Amino acid sequence: MFAPFSKIALRKSTSGLTLAVLMTVAGVDIPRPATAAETAETTVDNKSTWHGFDRYDFVMDEETLAITPFKAPPGEGDGIKEPAKGQRRCVLVVPKEEAPGHPWSWRGCYWNHEPQTEIELLKHGFCIAYTSANATLKPGKEWDAWYAWLTEKRGLSPKPCFIGMSRGGQYSYLWATTHPDKVTCIYADNPACDRESLGRLGDLAANDVPLFHVCGSIDPLFPDCTAAIESIYPAFGGRISVMVKEGFGHHPHSLRDPKPIVDFILASVAEKSAPAPSYLGDKVRKSTFYGTEEAYEHFANDEADITYRGPFFTGSYDRYQFAVAGMDPFVTVLAPQKAAPGMPWVYRVGAAKRTDKVDLALLARGFHIVTGPVPYNANGPQLAQWNAVYKHFVEHGFSPKPAMEGSDAAAGEAYAWAIANPDKVSCIYAENPILRSLMSNDPLLDHLEPLAKAGVPLFHICGSLDPWLKDNTLALEKHYRELGGKITVVLEDGIGHSPLVVKDPQAAVDFIVSHTAK
Numbered sequence: 001m002f003a004p005f006s007k008i009a010l011r012k013s014t015s016g017l018t019l020a021v022l023m024t025v026a027g028v029d030i031p032r033p034a035t036a037a038e039t040a041e042t043t044v045d046n047k048s049t050w051h052g053f054d055r056y057d058f059v060m061d062e063e064t065l066a067i068t069p070f071k072a073p074p075g076e077g078d079g080i081k082e083p084a085k086g087q088r089r090c091v092l093v094v095p096k097e098e099a100p101g102h103p104w105s106w107r108g109c110y111w112n113h114e115p116q117t118e119i120e121l122l123k124h125g126f127c128i129a130y131t132s133a134n135a136t137l138k139p140g141k142e143w144d145a146w147y148a149w150l151t152e153k154r155g156l157s158p159k160p161c162f163i164g165m166s167r168g169g170q171y172s173y174l175w176a177t178t179h180p181d182k183v184t185c186i187y188a189d190n191p192a193c194d195r196e197s198l199g200r201l202g203d204l205a206a207n208d209v210p211l212f213h214v215c216g217s218i219d220p221l222f223p224d225c226t227a228a229i230e231s232i233y234p235a236f237g238g239r240i241s242v243m244v245k246e247g248f249g250h251h252p253h254s255l256r257d258p259k260p261i262v263d264f265i266l267a268s269v270a271e272k273s274a275p276a277p278s279y280l281g282d283k284v285r286k287s288t289f290y291g292t293e294e295a296y297e298h299f300a301n302d303e304a305d306i307t308y309r310g311p312f313f314t315g316s317y318d319r320y321q322f323a324v325a326g327m328d329p330f331v332t333v334l335a336p337q338k339a340a341p342g343m344p345w346v347y348r349v350g351a352a353k354r355t356d357k358v359d360l361a362l363l364a365r366g367f368h369i370v371t372g373p374v375p376y377n378a379n380g381p382q383l384a385q386w387n388a389v390y391k392h393f394v395e396h397g398f399s400p401k402p403a404m405e406g407s408d409a410a411a412g413e414a415y416a417w418a419i420a421n422p423d424k425v426s427c428i429y430a431e432n433p434i435l436r437s438l439m440s441n442d443p444l445l446d447h448l449e450p451l452a453k454a455g456v457p458l459f460h461i462c463g464s465l466d467p468w469l470k471d472n473t474l475a476l477e478k479h480y481r482e483l484g485g486k487i488t489v490v491l492e493d494g495i496g497h498s499p500l501v502v503k504d505p506q507a508a509v510d511f512i513v514s515h516t517a518k
Helices: 115-125 139-152 167-178 202-207 226-233 257-270 359-364 383-395 410-420 451-454 469-480 507-518
Strands: 007-011 016-025 029-030 049-050 053-061 065-070 088-095 104-107 127-131 161-165 183-191 211-216 242-245 282-289 294-299 306-308 317-323 331-335 345-348 367-371 403-407 428-430 458-463 487-492
Touching: 029 345, 029 487, 049 065, 053 139, 065 242, 088 115, 088 139, 088 345, 088 487, 104 367, 115 127, 115 161, 115 257, 127 139, 161 167, 161 257, 167 183, 167 202, 211 226, 226 242, 226 331, 345 359, 345 410, 359 367, 359 507, 403 410, 403 507, 410 428, 428 507, 458 469, 469 487, 487 507
Parallel strands: 104 127, 104 161, 161 183, 183 211, 211 242, 345 367, 345 403, 403 428, 428 458, 458 487
Antiparallel strands: 007 016, 016 029, 049 053, 053 065, 053 088, 088 127, 242 306, 282 317, 294 306, 317 331, 331 367
16 A cells, blocks of 8 residues: 655755655655655665666566565666566656656656657656566556556656657557557657557547657568558548658667657647637547648758658648538538638538648648538438538638539539539639539539629649540630630649649649638
């Protein structure tokens, strides 16, 4: 049993009186979280130093899970030896002054290997924790007991930040996916992984746990671990950022200058949940949306060329799925970090993809991207439902004239709604459109006059080799100009129908921004 806080001691220090509050456990004093007027100073036998910071050693009995102070044997230095059979070694390193909320990092394996990230975190007020882990000492009830001791008895944050290298990455994911509501973030370095953890990544995503990987491009674990997680996690709406050291293998781990890693952990701890938008309806599901763009840079300290990508570097956006009252299918909204004046928005058919450069650029400009509903028990979008969704957003402050958007056959549905509501459309943007519709039985090319009379401008980007180009975009271009309408067509040379690669989205973005502003 752990005794309650029991002793207050006043000691002289070089700077005057220092107040240290101690907790008695099994007859030995150990530190509890310091307040602004306190420090972690103690004089118990389990105290030593680790890279200039106070270190406290403990031992856990694997059978009873009792945790007692332990004096590190001579010769360990900053390291740690394997525990005796039936025991686990536990280490807690404390900063000079703990940051608000008592944040801490938990290393999954290989104590003191490439510790530069943890040393920097200590300077930012983090505690650093570890419990013995190797090929046979896997996460289990012992990790749960160490977590409970640190959070309930020591008062640390209920959501640690994990640091895992190689097998340590595997162990970090194993514990985190088992306890997805008890994790702030995971930094994994050339991690191993297992199918059990991969199968539970959706639980981490549901708790919005950001991930950060640093890997060598030729690390043999990369294809089956990091690449797999980078593919799976965004599909669940989760966030993962990756730094790939070109030509590096499994070692060395980390970065010589760990600033990107430390900044990621600090940002994760500092994150605050934004209030729910007023336009949300019923059955709300929140996730994250971000692009696939990447950058390439030479890191002189590591003598490495590093490719990096993901939301930590590019930013991310909240994605909401919800039902409008009285409607079976859901609506999807990609929300900008800050809405532009007038609440401009894009009303599109078909979900936005992470490769959609135009939508990503518009999000950065403060646009909302709204994907209209497609019911489960009908062949396609229903005009009445789209009218109801439009009304819902306008009543919640959105601009009364959204930009319409669609690609492929979905562009035909965008045209169908615009033709039925020409006074409610600022412009239409389409990529490789196929001008047919399930929303309307009328041939779209024969019913463009309402759009031309309303002065709705059109903008198409098409592959020059798209087999649909002549009978759709070029036919529309000719007819729309005969009606007095304005249309811009941009051809991407040598590109076919799918996937369409928009090389430069700026012209389309400028077109949409200028016409929604009007």
